[in-house]
Amino acid sequence: GAVVSQHPSRVICKSGTSVKIECRSLDFQATTMFWYRQFPKKSLMLMATSNEGSKATYEQGVEKDKFLINHASLTLSTLTVTSAHPEDSSFYICSASRQGGAMNTEAFFGQGTRLTVV
Amino acid sequence: GESVGLHLPTLSVQEGDNSIINCAYSNSASDYFIWYKQESGKGPQFIIDIRSNMDKRQGQRVTVLLNKTVKHLSLQIAATQPGDSAVYFCAEKTGGFKTIFGAGTRLFVKA
Numbered sequence: 497g498a499v500v501s502q503h504p505s506r507v508i509c510k511s512g513t514s515v516k517i518e519c520r521s522l523d524f525q526a527t528t529m530f531w532y533r534q535f536p537k538k539s540l541m542l543m544a545t546s547n548e549g550s551k552a553t554y555e556q557g558v559e560k561d562k563f564l565i566n567h568a569s570l571t572l573s574t575l576t577v578t579s580a581h582p583e584d585s586s587f588y589i590c591s592a593s594r595q596g597g598a599m600n601t602e603a604f605f606g607q608g609t610r611l612t613v614v
Numbered sequence: 615g616e617s618v619g620l621h622l623p624t625l626s627v628q629e630g631d632n633s634i635i636n637c638a639y640s641n642s643a644s645d646y647f648i649w650y651k652q653e654s655g656k657g658p659q660f661i662i663d664i665r666s667n668m669d670k671r672q673g674q675r676v677t678v679l680l681n682k683t684v685k686h687l688s689l690q691i692a693a694t695q696p697g698d699s700a701v702y703f704c705a706e707k708t709g710g711f712k713t714i715f716g717a718g719t720r721l722f723v724k725a
Contacts, residue, residue, distance in 0.1 A: 502657075528711050539703060540658070540715040589657050593711060602648050603713045605657035 498524050500592050502606030509580055509613055517575045517609045519546075519590030525570035526592035530603065531563070534587040546573040546590075580613040587611075626722040633691040635719045637704035642685060644706040648713065649678060649689045651700045658703060661689070691721075699723045 499522040509515045519529055527548045532540040544565055545553040552565035562584075564576040573592075577584050587610055591603040627633045639647070645666040650658035664671045664678045664687075671678050677690040687704050704716045 500657075530711075530713065532715075539718050542712060542714060545712065587655075591657075591713065602660045602663055603711075604660070605650075608655070608657045610655070 498522075498592075498594060498604040500590065500604045500606045502588075502590055502609050504609060505607060506610045507612070509611070511581055511613055512579055514576055514578045515580055515611060517577075517588055517590075517611075519573045519575070519592070519606055521571045521592045521604075524592075524594045526573075526594070527570060529567060529573040529590055529592045531565065531573075531575050532589045532591065534589060534608075536587075540589060548573075577611065580611070582613045585611055585613045623717070624720045624722065626724060627694050629694060629696060629723055629725050631694055633689075633694045633698070633721060633723075635689045635691075635702050635704075635721065637687040637689075637716050639685050639687060639704070639706055639716070641706065641708055642682075644708045646707040647678070647680060647687050648705045648707075649676075649687075650703045650705060650715075651698075652703065652718075653700045661702075694721075694723050696723045696725055 501520045501522055503518045529546040531543045533543050534540045542555050543558045546565045546567040548567045548570055554560045567573040587608050589608045591605045593603045648663040649661040651661050652658045662673045662676050662678050664680050669680050675692045679688045701718045701720045703718045705713045
C-alpha cells in the first residue's frame, strides 16, 4: 500500500514554544491530507483537512491559530502547534488518500507523533 | 451529528477462536466503511473496506458485514492469533474525503 511518513515520531517541548510536525506521502501525490488527534485509549478525532495550495479546513472546536497547517506541495503537509501547553500533549496522526483515486478509497496513515509538552 | 460508534470497548478471545467486533453508525448517508487496526504507539493500519452497495466482503482471515437496515457493521477475524491483539476502529466516509472514526474496541488474544 501507499506510504505516509510523519516526522518526528516523538517530541518533547517546553510550554510556550512551537512544534512543527511533518507529514509526507512518499509514493503518491495527495492534494488533500488530514490531521487527527488521539488521546490515550480514545479514538482518532479529526482536526482539520489540509488542502494543497489553499487554506486548511478546520473541524468545529479546533483553534486554527493554535494548530497551523501548511500544505505547500503535493507530498507535504505540516502541522505547527503554536505556544504549546501541557494540554496539547497528545498523539497526532496524519493521513492521505491517493490523488485522483476514487472518492471512496481508504486513507493511509502516518505512524503518528507523540507530543509531550512540559 | 454524524457518529460512528462501537458496542464493546474490549473483547477477549482465546487463540484460535473467531472474533467478532461490532460497530454502529448513525449517518444513513455513509457510503463507504473501513476497518482499521491500531497497535500501541502506531498509526491505524487498513484491514478491509466495504461499499454501501455490498453487504459482505471477505479478505484473508477477515470478513466485514454491513447491515444498512440497522446501520450496523461488523468485523470477523477467523482463527484469531496473538498478533491480532490491537485496537480496532470502524470508520466511515460520506461521499467525500473525510474519514470519521468510531470509538474503538481493544482485542485481547489469550494464548
